[in-house]
Amino acid sequence: MNTRESDFWNERSGPRIAPEYLGNIVATAADLALVLSEGGTVISVTTNPLNSALGQIGHWEGRNITDFLAPDSVAKVTGLLTAVAANAAGRPDAIEVNHIDGGAWDFPVRYTMHLTGRDGRILMLGRDMRPVAELQQRLVRAQLALEKDYEGQRVFETRYRVLLEASNEALVLVDVGTGRILDANSAAAKLFHAGQAALSNSAFTQEFEGRKRADFLDSLIRAAEDESGQAVVAPLRRNGQEVAIRPSAFRNAGERVLLCRIHRTESGPTTSVKQDLSDRLAALYTNGSDAIVFTDDDYRIVQANDAFLTMMDVDSIAPLRGLSFPDTLARGSVDLKVITDTSQIGAYATRLITRFGSSVSVEIVCVALPDGQGQGFVLRDMGRGTMLRDTGVDADMPGDAGLGNATALVGSAPLRDIVASMTDVVEKQCIEAAVELTNNNRVAAAEMLGLSRQSLYVKLRKYGLLQRDES
Structure with a gap:
């Protein structure tokens, strides 16, 4: 059954489209429309007004299309032109070529070729492939980035597994929110007398005797927050063996996780003595x-x-x-x-x-x-009175008196002489103490007393300490 629309396209004289509208329809239907002769000379160039990226290419007219093709595209275009002109069967429906025009033009276009029925001229309708090429490049870059992330993840996963299994200490990762085991190493599986696969995603509390989930997790969290490193002691459900759990808390992707280090507690009187x-x-x-x-x-x-x-x-x-x-x-x-x-x-x-x-x-x-x-x-x-107490040290030099005998000198000598003699006693005792504290290291003793090394030697000679040390 024929309709008016089918009659419109099947008229022998051609569809009833006014010539002034046909060019605009062709231009907007494709990004680029070229009319070529049988030899490949460009007779007409029409660009889509909606695609400003194509620029002005009117200078192509009168020149051969191969002048504006990349070397790898010349054979494609000439071969298809020959096949279309001969109306050969089995020719490709479309080809993708790369155009070049000096340094101004360099991008891919997908063409379909059509006979016009006039003087062997061929109509080439092209679609700009740059948006598709850019999208493909973005996909390739995203794929490479994703592969790189996967590779990095595999590296860290391998290191994590090696470290986990290399430890002789039982290690268990517990999700604080659910109380379930996220992961455990082989040492933990051996301690719990269970397989690693069986431990994964199981309740951590069920591995211990007489423990409630909420109370047990709260005690682990408190122990993790305690800087003293206090351990939580609990008996194992399968054999009753007491173990010490030392948890450490951290966040992973926003979720709180406990890393529990578990080891058997020592038994016997030695442990009791050490704990006491x-x-x-x-x-x-x-x-x-x-x-x-x-x-x-x-x-x-x-x-x-x-x-x-x-x-x-x-x-x-x-x-x-x-x-x-x-x-x-x-x-x-x-x-x-x-x-x-x-x-x-x-x-x-x-x-x-x-x-x-x-x-x-x-x-x-x-x-x-x-x-x-x-x-x-x-x-x-x-x-406050420690530094003023009597040291009980006697002076070796004749005429010196201890600090405790200062009152006995009152009246027998002027105050100036009494103070001078007491100063010598105190000075001698300080020098002796400094030399003794430093194991006769006179440089350190001088620094301790705030004296130069030469001044210290002078005072050592004054009080007869230099000869006594050398002897």
């Missing part, structure tokens, strides 16, 4: 009247008890953490050298500088901690 001693030392550290400070290998404060905080006039450890411990001593590094290098002196007397610049007379004992854990310092407040 640990509790007593913790009580001594917390409640003792002596100040206790722990530093790292660079002598920076990492922890201190309340007695030291009170001595330094601070409320918390925060303003002191990371502070160099020698900066709190009156003579700084000189005091520290004596304290750490001269182990036989026992307690060393000096002054502690508080946060607000006041000083406190203290005696300090240093203890080196094992395994490179730094040092521990014990400080005792000696009170």
Whole structure:
């Protein structure tokens, strides 16, 4: 059954389209329309007014189409022109070519060729392929970026697995929100007497005897937030063996996760003794009247008890953490050298500088901690009268008197002479103490006393200490 529309296209004289409209229809139907002769000469060029990227190419008219083709596209166009002119069967419906026009034009176009029925002329209708090419390039770049991300993920996944399995300690990752096991290494599977696949996505609480999920997770979270590293002890469900769980909390993609390090607790009287001693030392550290400070290998404060905080006039450890411990001593590094290098002196007397610049007379004992854990310092407040007490040291020089006999000289000599003799006694005792504290290191002793080395030698000769040391 024929309709008016089919009659419109099947008229022998051609469709009834006015010539003045036909060119506009062809121009807007394609991005580029070329009319070629049988030899490939460009007779007419029409560009789509809606595609301004094509520019002005009217100078193509009168020249052969091959002048504006890339070398790899010449054979495609000439072959299709020949096939279309001969109306050969099996020719391709469309071809993609690359146009070049000096440095101004360089982009791909997809062409279809049509016979016009006039003087062997051929109509080439082209579609600009640059948007498609750009989209393809973006897809390729996205694919490369995605492959790179996948490769990086595989690298980190491999490292994560190697580290997890290389650890002899049982490690379990637990989702705080659900309480389920995200991952576990083979050591954890062996400890729980279960397979790794069975542990994955199972409830962490069910591996322990008599534990409620909410209470158990709360205890793990509190232990993770506690800086003291307190462990949570729980019995295993399968064999009743007690284990210690040391959790660490972190966030992964916005979700809270616990990394639980699990190991068997020791049994027997030795454990009980160690735990009892640990509790007593913790009580001594917390409640003792002596100040206790722990530093790292660079002598920076990492922890201190309340007695030291009170001595330094601070409320918390925060303003002191990371502070160099020698900066709190009156003579700084000189005091520290004596304290750490001269182990036989026992307690060393000096002054502690508080946060607000006041000083406190203290005696300090240093203890080196094992395994490179730094040092521990014990400080005792000696009170305001400590430095004025009688040392009981007799003067070796004739005519010298002890500090305790100062009142006996009143009336027997002028006050100026009494004060001068007491000054010599005090000066001699300070020099002797400095030489003794530094193991007869006179450079360090001079620095401790605030004297030059020459001045120290003069005073050693004055009090007869130089000959006694050399002998």
